[in-house]
Amino acid sequence: MRIELEKRPERAAVFAWASPLxxxxxxxxxxxxxxxxxxxxxxxxLYVFFVEPFTTLWSIEELIVKATPLVLIxxxxxxxxxxxxxxIGAEGQFTMGAVFGAAVPILATSWNTPLTLVAMLVLGVxxxxxxxxxxxxxxxxxxxxxxxxSLMLVYVAGLLLDWLVRGPWRDPKGYNFPxxxxxxxxxxxxxxxxxxxxIGALVALAAALILWVVMSRTLxxxxxxxxxxxxxxxxxxxxxxxxxxxxxxxxxxGLAGLAGIMELAGTVGxxxxxxSPGYGFTAIIVAFLGRLNPIGVVFAGLVLxxxxxxxxxxxVGLGISDxxxxxxxxxxxxxxxxxxxxxxxxxRIVGRSPAEGRAHA
Amino acid sequence: xxxxxxxxxxxxxxxxxxxxxxxLVTERSGVLNLGVEGMxxxxxxxxxxxxxxxxxxxxxxxxxxxxxxxLALVFAFLTQTLVTNQVASGLALTLFGIGVxxxxxxxxxxxxxxxxxxxSIPGLTDLPVVGKILFGQDLLVYLSVALxxxxxxxLFRTRTGLVIRAVGDNHGSAHALGYRVTAVRTGAILFGGxxxxxxxxxxxLAYTPQWVENMTAGRGWIAxxxxxxxxxxxxxxxxxxxxxxxxxxxxxxxQGFGLGVPAQFLSSLPYLVTIVALVIISKNxxxxxxxTPACLGQSFVPDR
Numbered sequence: 001m002r003i004e005l006e007k008r009p010e011r012a013a014v015f016a017w018a019s020p021l022x023x024x025x026x027x028x029x030x031x032x033x034x035x036x037x038x039x040x041x042x043x044x045x046l047y048v049f050f051v052e053p054f055t056t057l058w059s060i061e062e063l064i065v066k067a068t069p070l071v072l073i074x075x076x077x078x079x080x081x082x083x084x085x086x087x088i089g090a091e092g093q094f095t096m097g098a099v100f101g102a103a104v105p106i107l108a109t110s111w112n113t114p115l116t117l118v119a120m121l122v123l124g125v126x127x128x129x130x131x132x133x134x135x136x137x138x139x140x141x142x143x144x145x146x147x148x149x150s151l152m153l154v155y156v157a158g159l160l161l162d163w164l165v166r167g168p169w170r171d172p173k174g175y176n177f178p179x180x181x182x183x184x185x186x187x188x189x190x191x192x193x194x195x196x197x198x199i200g201a202l203v204a205l206a207a208a209l210i211l212w213v214v215m216s217r218t219l220x221x222x223x224x225x226x227x228x229x230x231x232x233x234x235x236x237x238x239x240x241x242x243x244x245x246x247x248x249x250x251x252x253x254g255l256a257g258l259a260g261i262m263e264l265a266g267t268v269g270x271x272x273x274x275x276s277p278g279y280g281f282t283a284i285i286v287a288f289l290g291r292l293n294p295i296g297v298v299f300a301g302l303v304l305x306x307x308x309x310x311x312x313x314x315x316v317g318l319g320i321s322d323x324x325x326x327x328x329x330x331x332x333x334x335x336x337x338x339x340x341x342x343x344x345x346x347x348r349i350v351g352r353s354p355a356e357g358r359a360h361a
Numbered sequence: 362x363x364x365x366x367x368x369x370x371x372x373x374x375x376x377x378x379x380x381x382x383x384x385l386v387t388e389r390s391g392v393l394n395l396g397v398e399g400m401x402x403x404x405x406x407x408x409x410x411x412x413x414x415x416x417x418x419x420x421x422x423x424x425x426x427x428x429x430x431x432l433a434l435v436f437a438f439l440t441q442t443l444v445t446n447q448v449a450s451g452l453a454l455t456l457f458g459i460g461v462x463x464x465x466x467x468x469x470x471x472x473x474x475x476x477x478x479x480x481s482i483p484g485l486t487d488l489p490v491v492g493k494i495l496f497g498q499d500l501l502v503y504l505s506v507a508l509x510x511x512x513x514x515x516l517f518r519t520r521t522g523l524v525i526r527a528v529g530d531n532h533g534s535a536h537a538l539g540y541r542v543t544a545v546r547t548g549a550i551l552f553g554g555x556x557x558x559x560x561x562x563x564x565x566l567a568y569t570p571q572w573v574e575n576m577t578a579g580r581g582w583i584a585x586x587x588x589x590x591x592x593x594x595x596x597x598x599x600x601x602x603x604x605x606x607x608x609x610x611x612x613x614x615x616q617g618f619g620l621g622v623p624a625q626f627l628s629s630l631p632y633l634v635t636i637v638a639l640v641i642i643s644k645n646x647x648x649x650x651x652x653t654p655a656c657l658g659q660s661f662v663p664d665r
Binding site: 003005007086088138142143144145147148149151152153155156159160162163166167281284285288321323324325326327328329330331333334337338340341345347 | 395435439442443444445446448449450452453454456457458459460461463464467578579582583585586589623625626628629632633635636639640643644646649662
């Protein structure tokens with residue numbers, strides 16, 4: 001018995017929509033099995049992990065807070081991946097956005113005007129862009145693989161942040177903790193309503209909408225898609241793949257940097273190590289689950305935010321490690337990729353074919 | 362002093378060498394597996410856990426190889442049977458491996474591990490200068506060097522190697538000639554997984570016999586870069602791994618001489634060196650074009 005793939009005459013539209021849903025369903029089932037293996041009632045485990053995050057106002061707000069950076073990074077990555085540009089270093093670009101943006105409140109401690117936050121956000125975007133431009137330029141100038149260089153820069157960014165908050169940018173009144181000064185009024189993101197959700201959520205939503213329009217209605221979007229699918233044809237059309245590499249990295253890096261400084265000015269409130277629970281890597285899954293479509297990424301961001309919140313809830317409520325969330329995220333990506341095969345291929349499980357039987361006889 | 366430095370360099374180079382030589386074979390067959398980091402970290406936790414519970418570092422080594430191979434099997438199923446995108450599948454493998462190893466390894470945190478002993482041959486190991494370096498290493502160090510020689514021989518001197526390279530350079534023609542592209546690639550992926558697992562196992566059994574979450578710290582990615590750096594040639598991969606370890610260790614040694622550089626800058630040295638190495642080799646288009654497997658990263662679906 002083996003699995004055979006048969007190419008469909010055309011892309012199956014049904015599966016283009018259904019495959020992410022099938023992938024989520026399969027992840028939930030697998031999650032149940034994992035809970036059972038860990039000695040937890042699977043139904044209770046699934047309820048705590050996947051349903052409870054939706055049951056209280058507090059947790060829904062928290063869901064939006066966690067989804068915001070994921071969506072913002074995810075939409076940028078989805079455009080890059082569409083163009084066949086593999087930016088894997090969003091985690092580092094997120095960190096550098098936070099570092100650049102934090103320079104304002106740390107170096108100008110009492111600069112509290114409406115312009116402060118604007119300056120922070122602009123610097124955050126620049127920080128992400130700078131960190132993204134390095135692998136892009138190395139790729140176009142020397143051909144160095146952008147996957148590896150962008151990833152190496154994640155580690156470098158993490159160490160740079162570590163040095164800053166333990167060294168020159170440490171709060172002198174902070175009892176030697178590796179933390180910068182806390183941000184003040186105009187240095188933090190305005191809140192939406194009473195809870196913890198800040199205007200960053202609207203920024204993320206706007207970014208998704210704008211990129212959706214760009215991708216589906218403009219020449220730039222067409223260029224991205226053509227260069228991603230058929231680079232040769234794109235070059236004949238006069239599109240430059242080198243310029244596309246730079247564009248994709250500046251866009252996705254800038255958005256990751258924006259997510260970094262918004263996270264800092266919104267929820268963290270100061271520069272410190274461990275500002276990201278792996279948002280830059282999880283956003284890769286978000287991009288794929290969202291079918292590399294900016295609108296899809298918004299929903300995918302919410303789904304992955306559940307995994308963070310569910311992981312915390314499972315830890316508190318069931319005594320299960322919060323690392324379960326990481327495992328679920330990895331499994332989800334496996335299933336997304338596997339289900340996408342259904343769009344292009346029909347899968348048949350075949351026994352030994354008669355012809356083969358004869359050949360062996 | 363010199364002897365100690367050389368010993369440290371060998372220990373730092375060995376895990377990279379294992380992972381790089383395995384990935385080299387995988388890539389020669391035309392498959393780009395970015396899951397090296399995930400397979401390494403699974404090897405590390407499996408090796409550590411097995412050695413701890415059985416008390417036998419040898420069983421730990423075996424478990425490390427099997428764990429890497431198990432993860433590679435998932436990758437092979439995805440990319441060969443279901444023809445998924447290799448880049449994305451490799452990333453999934455790494456994210457999954459880091460997650461699972463963290464979960465499995467939670468109970469091992471802070472526990473003293475079982476160290477893989479270094480060999481000691483009376484007479485030979487006691488020789489001055491070269492004794493410990495040549496005759497006093499642990500089993501895995503010798504295995505890593507033997508592996509490089511064996512892979513070099515098989516890839517370029519045997520029919521098996523010819524088939525692997527043919528499949529990697531032109532899967533269409535190889536298929537037309539009757540070679541089973543998918544089977545060859547699956548084999549190469551599994552071999553790569555076992556090697557990555559061994560590299561991870563070396564970290565938790567010999568390098569620092571303990572378990573720390575994410576203890577591979579990007580070495581899998583560095584190994585991937587080493588494969589490019591080696592331009593897919595086994596002996597160059599070995600030279601690269603040792604060169605790379607030397608630069609890293611000398612950086613840390615410099616700190617010992619009271620160089621006023623923050624520790625974080627020295628810690629970032631391996632990553633910066635990797636970037637520089639990638640840039641230097643990638644600039645040489647001639648070498649890259651001559652040796653890069655032409656079908657690297659491309660999926661293959663046989664026509665029926």
